[in-house]
Amino acid sequence: MRIFLLLLVLLSQTIRAEPLLYFHVGATWTYQVEGGHQETVTNRVSEIRAVNGKNWYKLIEYGEVFWVANSEKGQVEAVNFFEGNPGQLEVPEEILVFKYPAKIGETWNNNESPTTYSGLEKITVPAGSFECHSYYIDMGQGNYSKSCIAVNIGVVYNEAVLKGGAKEVSRLIKYEQKI
Structure with missing residues (x-):
């Protein structure tokens, strides 16, 4: 009887998937960029702040600042977060950027741009070969972004067409998960 009750308790708990991206201060991703203003770019997580029990990174x-976190829906981005007083701890409005897990063909709005999960794709870049989750963001007027993300590694490949058809492709050269 005890084993049955233990199994019932274990099965009744929600099983959560691992996060798509593992964020921590010191993590870096260096990319080879074609079609951009720079030949290489290094993105990084520089800070962590906790708000209501949730860690924001x-x-x-690419020179822009985003506050991101993992949620039960996937990777989210904060809107108007920490814009005033740096010590201010408000609850941010969240936008779902990369849904995870997601079903192939599933679409949601990412800041008014439809984002579609395209499934798994094997991607080879200078950093190696990775099994990636592929996301397509339609920004209208022929502009789009395709991001290929390896679980707990990060964005391995990104392709974007913006501003009148200019194409920029980023391929991961190396990543460091300093803990």
Whole structure:
């Protein structure tokens, strides 16, 4: 009887998938960039802040700053977070960027841009070969971004067409998960 009750308790708990991206201060991703202003770019997580029990990470990506976190839905981005007083701890509005887990063909709005999960794809870049989750963001007027993400590694490949058809492709050269 005890074994049955223990099994019932274990089965009734929600089983959560691992996060798509593993964030921590000191993590870096260096990319070879074709079609951009720079030949290489290094993105990094530079800071962590906890708000209401949730860890938010300051991600500096291609020179822009984003506050990101993992949630039960996938990777989210904060809107208007820490913009005023740096010590201010408000609950941020969240936008779902990369849903995980997701079903092939599933679409959601990412800041008013439809994002579609395309499934798994094997990607080979200078850093190696990776099994990646592929996401397509339609930004309208022929502009788009395709991100291929390896679980707990990060974005391995990104292709974007913006501003009148200019194409930029980033391929992961190396990544460091300093803990």
